[in-house]
Amino acid sequence: MKKAFVEEKECVACGTCLVTCPRQAIHIAHGCYAVIDSVRCVGCGLCSKACPASVIEVHT
Structure with missing residues (x-):
C-alpha cells in the first residue's frame, strides 16, 4: 500500500x-512541519502534487 512521507526539515x-x-490525514506539528497520519493516508498523492516545496513523496 502506498503512503505519503514528509521531509520534515524542508517543510515550510x-x-x-x-x-x-x-482523508484529513495531515496536520502541522508545532507550527513547523506537516505530519501525515499513516492510518488515514491512502497514498493518493494529492498532497505531494500540491506541495509548493516538493517535500512530500509517496512510497510503496
Missing part, C-alpha cells in the same frame, strides 16, 4: 497539503 508548514488531503 504552509498548510497547502492540509486543505488538499481528502
